[in-house]
Amino acid sequence: MIITKNLGKVYESGEQSHVVIKGVDLQINKGEFVAIMGPSGSGKSTLLHLLGGLDTPSNGELRIDGTEISSLSEKELAYFRRRKVGYIFQNYQLLPSMTVSENIAFTMNADGVPQKKQKQRIAELIKSVNLEGKEHFFPSQLSGGQQQRVAIARALAMNPSLILADEPTGNLDRKMGKDILHLLSRLHHDTGLTIVMVTHDPYAAKFAERILFFKDGEIQSDHKLVEGEKDHVMENLLAKLNA
Ligand SMILES: Nc1ncnc2c1ncn2[C@@H]1O[C@H](COP(=O)(O)OP(=O)(O)OP(=O)(O)O)[C@@H](O)[C@H]1O
Ligand SMILES: [Mg+2]
Structure with a gap:
């Protein structure tokens, strides 16, 4: 699903x-659920932006689902972002003046999906994220967990093959966070969706099957998370994170 070679990002500011x-x-296979952990400022969000074509690399190669991203024109890149990748952010990033249904339809509108098909898809998605009855609510009328479920529905609208989530439970309490993680986990199992999720929370990371530990812009370690060994792996990682 994702192959990077020598992928790098350099920010220039003045002479520095x-x-x-x-x-x-890095290689991430189709259908994997991967968590990325690491200290603040280590480059996790930047990496996620590169993987989703939201930011351009300074060097290296990035291939997603068979497409070399650097070879795409602006227009092709926009198409790629709409069709292949769904994004979920810590602060939901819903449009406050749009209803739940309108938010979910946002990318479908941008892509020119016919209204009738949009309606059908919205109904499916609303059901899948358990928001029946909230179709005409505005984001300000929803709890954090409900807002994040709208964001997940929006991310899934175009049937992307890859979901990139940056601290999706970062603003939620344990109970709402747990609901979101179970939802992502279910989508992953039911549809074979590939998920890459940045998180600070070991509880969230344990929903993944693999953990990349990121530090100073590099992958420091890469762990498979096998049921029964998760706690042990996590303890070691947390010791590193706090070192
Ligand atoms: N547009 C930018 N211009 C200059 N530097 C930037 C820019 N965006 C990010 N950085 C720098 O890149 C580094 C990594 O930032 P990034 O947001 O990827 O970290 P992170 O691992 O996601 O941290 P956190 O866990 O706090 O979210 C930081 O030092 C940040 O200052
Ligand atoms: Mg970040």
Whole structure:
């Protein structure tokens, strides 16, 4: 699903250059659920933006679902972002003046999906994220967990093959966070969706099957999470994170 070779990002400000991602070599297979953990400022969000074509790499290769991202024109890249990738952010990023249904339809509208098909898809998605009855509510009338479920429905609208989630439970209490994680987990199992999720929370990371530990713009370690060994792996990682 994702292959990177020597993927890097450098920010230039004045005379200084700031290397944020240092030549990442990574392979993520179709259908994997991967968590990325690591200290604040280590480049996790930047990496996620690169993987989703929201930001352009300074160097290296990035292939997603068979497409070399750097070879795409602006127009092709926009198409790629709409069709292949769904994004979920910590602060939901819903449009406050749009209803639940309108928010979910946002990408479908941008892509020119016919109204009738949009309606059908919205109904399916509303059901899938358990928001029946809230179709005409505005984001301000929803709880944080409900808002994040709208964001998940919006991310899924175009049937993307990859979901990128940046701290999706970061603003939620344990109970609402748990609901969101179970929902992502179910979607992953039911549809074979590939998920890459950045998180600070070991509880959230344990929903994944693999954990990448990121530090100073590099992958420091890569762990398979096998049922029964998760707690042990996590303890070691947390010790590193707090070191
Ligand atoms: N547009 C930018 N211009 C310059 N530097 C940037 C820019 N965006 C990010 N950075 C720098 O890149 C580094 C990594 O930022 P990033 O947001 O990827 O970290 P993170 O691992 O997601 O941190 P957190 O856990 O706090 O969200 C930081 O030092 C940040 O200052
Ligand atoms: Mg971040």
